[in-house]
Amino acid sequence: MFSEAIPSQIELVDPVVCRAMKVLTEHGCVDGQCTAAELSLREALANAILHGNKAQPRKRVKLECFDDTDGGLLLVVRDQGQGFDPAAVRDPTQPENIFRAGGRGIYLIRHFMDEVEYRNGGRELRMRKRK
Numbered sequence: 001m002f003s004e005a006i007p008s009q010i011e012l013v014d015p016v017v018c019r020a021m022k023v024l025t026e027h028g029c030v031d032g033q034c035t036a037a038e039l040s041l042r043e044a045l046a047n048a049i050l051h052g053n054k055a056q057p058r059k060r061v062k063l064e065c066f067d068d069t070d071g072g073l074l075l076v077v078r079d080q081g082q083g084f085d086p087a088a089v090r091d092p093t094q095p096e097n098i099f100r101a102g103g104r105g106i107y108l109i110r111h112f113m114d115e116v117e118y119r120n121g122g123r124e125l126r127m128r129k130r131k
Helices: 011-026 031-052 103-112
Strands: 002-007 062-067 072-080 117-118 123-131
Touching: 002 011, 011 031, 011 062, 031 062, 031 072, 031 103, 031 123, 103 123
Parallel strands: none
Antiparallel strands: 002 062, 062 072, 072 123, 117 123
């Protein structure tokens, strides 16, 4: 449905998300589904650029969007970084983590998407949103 690879530059997040959302909307993305997908894509791409690829423009981030078998969406974001352990990311809603940086994007993605799976040592994020 949609596929694009971009250099790891944070200013490219908005344009690629806008292009992806246009295609998703044309393919029947429904209101709540579109909102969740857009927010999750922004967070996932920003994380891949800033944390995965360390904002090194020669490294690329790839976004792929697919129609899922149940009429939902499958969104995949891949980076070329060192990877990470998602289980080691602290829960930003816990009192001891409220003022710590980090973890909020992952928290939002997990909250807005129906399924979230990290693969390839944390370098690939697969997100599903059902209709």
